[in-house]
Amino acid sequence: MTQSSTYPATPHGVLNTGVNTGKLGMWVFLASEIMFFTALIGSYIVLRLGADSWPVPGDYLAVPVLAVNTFVLITSSVTMVKAVQAFDAGDNDRSARLLLLTALLGCVFLTIKLWDYNHMIHNEFKINTNLLGSIYYFLTGFHGLHVLGGVISLLVIRSGVKSGKLLGGQHFRVEGVGLYWHFVDLIWIVLFAILCLV
Amino acid sequence: MSDHHAPQSLLSRVFSTDHKVIARQYLYLGLVGLLVAGLFALMIRWQLAYPGDAFPILGNLFWGETNGVMPPEFYNMLFTMHGAMMVFFAITPIVIGAFGNFAIPLQLGADDMAFPVVNMLSFWVMFLGAVIMTISFFVPGGAAGGGWTAYPPLSGVANYGVGHGASLWLLGIAFAGTSSLLGAVNYVVTTLNMRCAGMTLMRMPLAVWGLFCTSVLNLLWVPVVAAALFMMFMDRTAGTAFFLAGPGSLFAEGGALAGQSGGQPLLFQHLFWGFGHPEVYILIFPVWGLVGDLLSTFSRKPAFGYKATVLSMITILFLSQIVWGHHMFTSGMSPLLGTAFTFLTITISVPTAIFFLNWLCTIWRGSLRFTPPMLFALGVVFVFGIGGLTGLFLALQALDIWLHDTYFVVGHFHFTLAASVFFGTFAGVYYWFPKMFGKRMNQSLGKWHFYLSFVSLTFVFFMMMYIGATGAHPRRIADPTVYNFLGPFQDANVLIGWGAQFLGVVQLIFVWNFFTSIRSGEPASDNPWEASSLEWVAPTPPPHGNFPVAPTVHRGPHEYNAPETGERGWLTQAEPSA
Amino acid sequence: MERLITINDAVTEIDWIFDYATILTSCIFAVVLAMLIGFAIKYRERPGHKAHYTRGDSPAAVRMSIVVAMLVFFGVDISLAYFDHHAFLELYGNPPSQDEATVVDVFAKQFEWNFAQAGSDGEMGTEDDIFSINKLTVPAGKPVLVRMRSLDVLHSFFIPYTRGKQDVLPGMTTAFWFDPDKTTAAARAELDDPNFEYEIACAELCGLGHTTMRGIMTVLTPEEFAVWEAEESANAANFDMPEIWWDWSLDPADYAEEDE
Known part of the structure; x- marks a missing residue:
């Protein structure tokens, strides 16, 4: 087996854009993710503007809890940055620890999220109580699935980093997961702002 | 590059990551989809030709209580599934899945796609989608029957007569969309990053440009329709009301939908057509590109105005994203918006005109070889000419308010989407078959296939436009004899019906040719068409890894009869000048 | 085959635009076809004939492309858009006011058209309102303003003789208007068909009964209409108006004021 059937090769050493193939793939994928959330958020705006009346979010949503969750996710972005830095510096152990910490913070986020759903x-x-409920569960639910995907990728990449299978040359794999994680984080901040604060 | 011979278990062949194997899998899936959806079309046309009569064969089997007459709910399922399967499980897998997978790495001189595992997943996700669509026929209430556009509220809740098949339909389309998305990531990254030495963007064959533009649109707009489909799925299953409005009795207190209100049916149409209009270009771009390449190859001269063609394609790529409103002139959207959409839409005719100019100038002063792929490519120029020009009618707001939802629209989009893409499909299959399977197809059968298809297909769709424009024949009605004003046009419906059956029978020539050629066709040489793009440099059929020696590109994709090619009149992109 | 008759002369402008577009596009297509066939015959491969190498990126080729683009844009696009916009403004630019028009409220549901008219007193929502299912009666000579609401799914109100249609949606009010100049009797005389009726179709798929969602519009002379209206109004109390029709108000935004 060559590298091509296990992981994206740069055939014959060609890499036309100068950007790593894996990283380019992640950017392209994120572009489409942005369109997905744009459609969701756009629908929310259209539905809200068209509604006769709109409930006060604070009456239904546990805004302080969600604010705490926002803080958790922002913190996890910081640990992610540190993890990539540690990996770049060749300190795989420290990087693995930080990746684990990031994944744990993601789990904390999801736990709080589930508690929040349960509480509400x-x-x-519920999702069929009114449009706010529909939109809240739908948007945060899809975001939650993205966080879950991120946590799994973090754990997978962590095992690679810890066992030393991933070396400096495969920098983009850690960085790619990092990009995705920051994206998920960013989406949450937007969701929090438009769902709870406006 | 030499150790591409991993042991081949059955499992590793079925779940292969080799782009050529995946291309063949897509091709088979698409041909099955084409067959099934095509049979639906024949049934639709038979019903419209002889409404109220007992339906042959099926009538005795299923519809005893109506004396064999097709019930309207079945008719609704037919055209819904015909449209959805043609778009998502026939054209998409063939034109994008099969051609994209086969052509992109080979024509770029790469050993495989950028992400082979993702590529394999993309096929199997689509396969799952097709399985779900098939299952949807057998759930209580039958398959989806709300039209392939699935407008809510009809498709948005089960209570209006569209059964649970529609929920599965939404899932099936979402799977097909996910597959397209995974494929698109692969195509874009492969095109940007995996080109062999010397293969600059402006030396790529036009087919790759078409597939690249397709993938960009897929990347941007499939997520949008996915969002809409998921929202509708929630409306159907979780009691939300994203697309449900209004106070019918079902919504009143004690009604089945009590509380499900406040949403906007029009929002779905905006989201759907936001994707839906780019989608028609998603399907046609690869064909446009391929036609450009084929006309050049079989005219033995370069594609005329290569740069202008690429530029036109990119212009349309942008324009196609901001014209969706022309599907909604009668929807209750603001008339002012309508005027803007009219203007933007007709602007697309400018880059399209450049396309036609370049195609015609490509064959001008060439030396034309009328092989089956060339005939089909010329056929695309003809049918897309009709389809494109009639598009102008429908872009005009006042005229569209008259023609909307009539058979004029059906005829128009079948010229562009069915006839053009269908001809493009066959052009591609006849063209790449020798490289894909190592055998040649029977050329005279191929020509007969073209001539007979061309005549019947043009007749069928032209008649549709005629009854739509002259008789205001509405779409999606199961029985035209209900309306007096359609009385004079019933003969035309009979003619279309028989024309369609003839078109269907003609396709058997292709089926026969395809399978006998795979089994016992004449062995193909490496470059039977004397074409210059890189797939013809690879051995036939190409091994895993494609090229024994990495190619280096020295010239554009169609430098036929250039001075440097000497007496022979052609050089592949990989051959250095003498 | 003859084209469907029109209900007044103004809407023949749509037919005119269709014909204009047909002629224009046919000319373009004829040129394309002539080149396609001509080149295919003239430049077929044969002994002694060699393709002429040209890439089409010379300044002359670029100039030709620009000329073609300009021709298409100004000759085809702009002219079509101009005539179309003119027709659009003429037919749909000015909704008639409710005072001068015959106002018809449409309640579309699976699978019937319900029509409500004000009756003799000219007031909607009173005892003598006229209701009918799938049968619309209007007088000739003054505009008809149709205000439409759907009680369930999307429908589309389509009278082919007006060359127009309008979708009907739940949750919002849409409007459509036309000038019925030709009475049903006049149309019968013109067509020499004593059974002719103006038909109303549903043009947007609305479910399994979509095909049969057909209405009949009768256009009477103003005098005949007055007689008809008085008769129907007198019998109006017999009709049981479904409560649900009035559960929600007209969208006050556009064409209609509230009728209370």
């Missing part, structure tokens, strides 16, 4: 459903605020 308990308070009779």
Whole structure:
């Protein structure tokens, strides 16, 4: 087996754009992710502008809890940056620890998220209660799935970093997961702002 | 590059990551989809030719209680599944899946796609989607019957007569979309990053340019329709009301949909056509590119105005994203917006005109070889000419308010989407078959296939436009005899019906030719067409890894009869000048 | 085959634009076809004939492309858009005011058109309102303003003789208007067909009964209409108006004021 069937090769050493293939793929993928969330957020805006009345978000959503969650996710972005830096510096152990920490913070986020859902459903605020409920569960649900995907990728990449299988030359794999994680983080900040604060 | 001979277990052949194997898998899936969706079309036309009569064969089997007459709900399922399967499980897998997978790495001189595993996943995700679509026929209530556009509220809740098949339909299309998305990431990155030495962007064959533009549109707009489909799925299953408005009795207190209100049906149309209009270019770009290459190769001279063609394609890529409103002139959208959309839409005719100019100038003063792929490519120029020009009618707001939802629209988009893409499909299959399977197809059968298809297909779709424009024949009605004003046009429906059956029978020539050629066709040489793009440099059929020696590109994709080619009149892109 | 008759002369402008576009595009297509066939015959491969090498990126070729682009843009696009916009403004630019028009409220549902008219007193929502299913009666000589709402799914109100249609949606009010100049009787005389009726079709797929969602419009002379209206109004109380029709108000935004 050549590298081509296991991981993107740069055939015959050609790499036309000068950007690593894996990293380019991640950017292209994120462009399409942005369109996905743009469609969702755009729909939210259209539905809200067209509605006769709109409930006050604070009446339904646990805004302080979500603010805490925002803080958790921002923190995880910081640890992600540190993890990439450590990996670049060749310190695989430290990088693996930081990646694990990032994944754990992601898990904390998801746990709080699930608690929040549970709490709201308990308070009779469900996906079919009103448009706010539909949009809240739908948008944050899709975001939650993205976080879950991110946590899994983090754990996979961590095992590679820890065992030393990933070396400096495969920098883009850690960086790619990092890009994705920052993207998920950014989306949450936007969602938090437009769902809870406006 | 030499150790491409891993042991081949059955599993590794089925779940292969080799782009050529995946291309063949896509081709088979697409041909099956084409067959099934084509049969649906024949049934639609038979029903419209003889409404109220017992339907042959199926009538006795399924519809005993109506004396064999097709029930309207089945008719609705037919045209819904015909449209959806043709677009997502026939054209997409063949033109984008099969051709894209086969041509991009080979024509760029790469050993495979950028992400072979993602590539394999992309096929199997689409396969799953096709399985889900098939299952949807067998759930209670049958398959989706709300039209391939799936407008809510009809498709948005089960209570209006479109059963649970529609929920599965949404999932099936979402799977097909995910597949397109994974494919598009691969195509874009491969095109940008995996070109062999010397293969600059402006030396890529036009087919690769077409597939690249297609992939960009797929990347940007498939997520948008996916969002809309998921929202509708929630409306159907979780009790949300993204696309449900209004106070019918179902919405009143105690009604089945109590509380499900406040959404906007029009929002779905905007999201759907936001994707839907780019989608028609998603499907046609690869064909345009391929036609440019074929006309050049079989005229033995370079594609005329290569740069202008590429520029036109990119211009259309941008324009196609801001014209979706011309599908919605009668929808209740603001008339002012309509005027803007009219203007933007007709502007597309300018780059399209450049396309035609370049195609015609390519064959001008050439030396034309009328092989089956060339005939089909010339056929595309003809049918897309009709399709494109009738598009002008429908871009005009006031005229569209008259023609919208009539058979004029059906005829128009079948000229562009069915006839052009269908001819492009066959052009591609006849062209690449020798490289794909190492055998040649029967050329005279191929020509007969073209001539007979061309005549019947043009007749069928032209008649559709005629009954639409003259008789205001509405779309999607199961029985034209309900309306008095359609009385004079029933003969035309009968003619279209028989024309369509003839077109269907003619395709058997292709099926026969395809399978007998795979089994016992004449062995093909490496470059039977004397073409210059890189896939013809690779051995036939290309091994895993494609090129024994990495090619280096010295010239553009179609430098036929250039001075440097000498007496022979052609050199491949990889051959240095003498 | 003859084209469907029109309900007034103004809408023949749509037919005119269709013909104009047909002629224009046919000319273009004839040129394309002539080149396609001509080149295919003239430049077929044969002994002694060799392709002429040209890449089409010379200044002359670029100039030709620009000329073709300009011709298409100004000769075809702009002229079509100009005439079309003119027709659009003429037919759909000025909705008639409710005072001068015959106002018809349409409640579309699977699979019937429900029509409501004000009756003799000219007031909507009173005892003598006229209701009918799939049968619309209007007087000739003054514009008809149709205000439409759907009780369930999308429908599309399509009268082929007006060369126009308008979707009907739940949750919003859409409007459509036309001038019925030709009475049903006049149309019958013109066509020499005593059974002719103006038909109303549903043009947007609305479910399994979509095909049969057909209405009949009768256009009477103003005098005949007055008689018809008085008769129907007198019998109006017999009609049981479904409550649900009035559960929600007209969208006040555009064409219609509230009728209370």
